[in-house]
Amino acid sequence: MAATTHTVTNQPPPLVGYDVFTADPVLTEGIARYAADAHIDEVREELSRLGQAAGSAHAQRWAEQANTHPPVLRTHDRYGHRIDEVEFHPAWHRLLGHAVTAGLTDAWTRPDGHLRRTAGFLVWTQVEAGHGCPLSMTHAAVPALRAEPALAAEWEPRLTSRVYERELGPAAEKPGALAGMAMTEKQGGSDVRANTTRAEPLAADGEYALTGHKWFCSAPMSDVFLVLAQAPGGLTCFLLPRVLPDGTRNSFRIQRLKDKLGNRSNASAEVEFDGQTWARRVGEEGRGVATIIEMVAATRLDCVSASAAVMRQAVAQAVHHAAYREAFGGPLIDKPLMRNVLADLALESEAATTLALRLAAAYDGGTERDRNFLRLAVPAAKYWVTKRCTPVAAEALECLGGNGYVEESGMPRLLREAPLNSIWEGSGNVQALDVLRALQREPAALNAFLTEIGTARGADHRLDRAIKALLTELADLDGIEARARRLVERMALVLQGSLLVRYAPPEVADAFCASRLGGDAGAAFGTLPHTLDLASIVERARPVPAG
Numbered sequence: 001m002a003a004t005t006h007t008v009t010n011q012p013p014p015l016v017g018y019d020v021f022t023a024d025p026v027l028t029e030g031i032a033r034y035a036a037d038a039h040i041d042e043v044r045e046e047l048s049r050l051g052q053a054a055g056s057a058h059a060q061r062w063a064e065q066a067n068t069h070p071p072v073l074r075t076h077d078r079y080g081h082r083i084d085e086v087e088f089h090p091a092w093h094r095l096l097g098h099a100v101t102a103g104l105t106d107a108w109t110r111p112d113g114h115l116r117r118t119a120g121f122l123v124w125t126q127v128e129a130g131h132g133c134p135l136s137m138t139h140a141a142v143p144a145l146r147a148e149p150a151l152a153a154e155w156e157p158r159l160t161s162r163v164y165e166r167e168l169g170p171a172a173e174k175p176g177a178l179a180g181m182a183m184t185e186k187q188g189g190s191d192v193r194a195n196t197t198r199a200e201p202l203a204a205d206g207e208y209a210l211t212g213h214k215w216f217c218s219a220p221m222s223d224v225f226l227v228l229a230q231a232p233g234g235l236t237c238f239l240l241p242r243v244l245p246d247g248t249r250n251s252f253r254i255q256r257l258k259d260k261l262g263n264r265s266n267a268s269a270e271v272e273f274d275g276q277t278w279a280r281r282v283g284e285e286g287r288g289v290a291t292i293i294e295m296v297a298a299t300r301l302d303c304v305s306a307s308a309a310v311m312r313q314a315v316a317q318a319v320h321h322a323a324y325r326e327a328f329g330g331p332l333i334d335k336p337l338m339r340n341v342l343a344d345l346a347l348e349s350e351a352a353t354t355l356a357l358r359l360a361a362a363y364d365g366g367t368e369r370d371r372n373f374l375r376l377a378v379p380a381a382k383y384w385v386t387k388r389c390t391p392v393a394a395e396a397l398e399c400l401g402g403n404g405y406v407e408e409s410g411m412p413r414l415l416r417e418a419p420l421n422s423i424w425e426g427s428g429n430v431q432a433l434d435v436l437r438a439l440q441r442e443p444a445a446l447n448a449f450l451t452e453i454g455t456a457r458g459a460d461h462r463l464d465r466a467i468k469a470l471l472t473e474l475a476d477l478d479g480i481e482a483r484a485r486r487l488v489e490r491m492a493l494v495l496q497g498s499l500l501v502r503y504a505p506p507e508v509a510d511a512f513c514a515s516r517l518g519g520d521a522g523a524a525f526g527t528l529p530h531t532l533d534l535a536s537i538v539e540r541a542r543p544v545p546a547g
């Protein structure tokens with residue numbers, strides 16, 4: 001028997017066995033704000049079920065396993081035939097299966113579909129972010145496919161299905177399917193016009209053979225991919241299935257899997273198309289970017305909600321830890337300086353979640369004004385919310401002290417995941433330039449944006465001043481490209497401020513306006529004015545089950 005050397009004390013219990021949805025008032029209030037009365041109880045029940053699953057010990061175990069046993073590429077079978085398959089740990093399939101069954105690939109077939117899905121995505125991906133990638137792409141492929149009604153009729157029911165089918169097989173035999181996207185090539189990702197992959201028309205109308213490569217192709221075991229390639233009429237969007245209608249494998253050569261900073265449960269592949277690769281055209285030749293942009297726009301909203309999920313989980317862990325851990329005679333959560341750090345982090349998390357839900361509600365609204373608002377608000381939110389994710393994850397990790405730096409706390413995984421959403425689906429500069437493009441070409445988008453932020457005018461003097469400064473900035477086109485990040489940051493902050501002033505508790509809105517709009521804070525987290533009601537902000541962020 002080993003001698004007892006000490007008693008373990010002052011180590012917080014794990015944050016487990018809680019409902020990730022009901023424990024977050026920002027989410028529950030957002031649902032109350034936007035969900036239609038007719039089905040609000042159903043939406044709450046659905047999200048609470050998902051929240052309980054996300055906070056369960058078994059889902060946390062799946063997340064850990066899916067990341068400690070990353071996917072493995074199998075290029076050939078034992079007899080030397082090419083198979084180009086990626087093998088995932090069973091935990092990956094459990095995570096993905098649970099999410100598909102919960103409807104996280106479908107925002108298109110139910111009322112308030114985007115709101116339900118965005119909130120669900122925000123809840124469920126808190127347990128594991130990597131499998132959010134195929135969920136996101138499958139959901140987002142739908143609007144792009146609608147450019148080709150026959151293909152949409154064939155694929156939409158499978159992509160929005162609640163059935164998760166992990167094996168590759170002929171589409172006609174699969175009640176559920178996943179979709180991916182392959183645009184990025186070696187010579188250019190942001191600038192897809194530089195794509196060199198060629199598409200030669202075949203005898204049958206709408207069918208092509210592809211030759212070339214893709215430098216990034218995530219979730220390569222998906223059933224179907226939307227791909228860009230140069231057809232005779234210019235850059236065109238194609239649907240490329242992994243299994244052909246006759247049941248044989250399409251030529252889809254997986255060269256290798258990327259060794260990534262984070263997102264390790266998910267596979268991101270380099271793939272080649274060898275001239276035998278069969279694809280069907282989606283939309284007209286030469287309209288590739290216009291077609292696939294529908295998919296990109298939907299995944300950009302997911303980048304916002306996925307970042308909000310990382311931030312919320314990081315803040316929940318930090319507040320939970322500080323509530324139990326004592327130092328220098330009392331719980332960390334009661335120390336004025338720690339309270340300032342936690343409150344500052346909580347503000348960032350609340351602003352991100354509130355904005356994600358507002359965007360989802362606008363997608364559901366579907367009016368001309370909603371579409372114009374989204375045209376500017378989505379790239380601005382994608383730029384800013386994803387940028388805030390990494391510093392939030394890093395500071396939250398520090399709240400756990402040394403424990404936070406250790407893999408089993410889950411915090412390193414959040415930190416490694418954090419930068420990704422600001423890179424894929426258009427990196428920071430690309431989002432900022434997209435905002436400029438919309439400002440220059442689509443005056444209705446700016447009108448809708450200004451109408452939205454204008455509804456909060458008069459509620460807070462710092463917000464009013466920030467709106468005025470933004471209008472001055474918008475009126476000045478001198479050196480606009482070099483000023484784009486600064487401008488877009490301000491747009492996002494004013495939008496977040498206007499939402500918090502309207503919907504958040506006064507102490508949250510006050511602290512946000514003072515620090516983010518009024519300039520009364522330093523560059524690091526934990527520099528809020530000490531006179532604010534920081535304790536209430538922290539208490540609101542504490543992941544304690546309601547009731």
Ligand SMILES: Cc1cc2nc3c(=O)[nH]c(=O)nc-3n(C[C@H](O)[C@H](O)[C@H](O)COP(=O)(O)OP(=O)(O)OC[C@H]3O[C@@H](n4cnc5c(N)ncnc54)[C@H](O)[C@@H]3O)c2cc1C
Nearest residue numbers: 181182183184188189190216217218424425426427429430
């Ligand atoms: C884990 C992971 C998974 C991915 N999965 C997929 C996938 O499934 N399918 C897919 O198609 N792609 C995927 N990508 C690729 C991703 O979308 C691209 O990496 C991204 O769009 C940037 O393209 P790039 O890497 O070619 O960088 P570049 O386009 O070379 O950009 C490099 C930098 O320059 C900036 N920049 C570009 N143009 C300008 C400009 N005009 N002015 C100022 N700055 C500029 C960018 O913001 C960026 O910071 C994935 C990437 C990662 C990291």
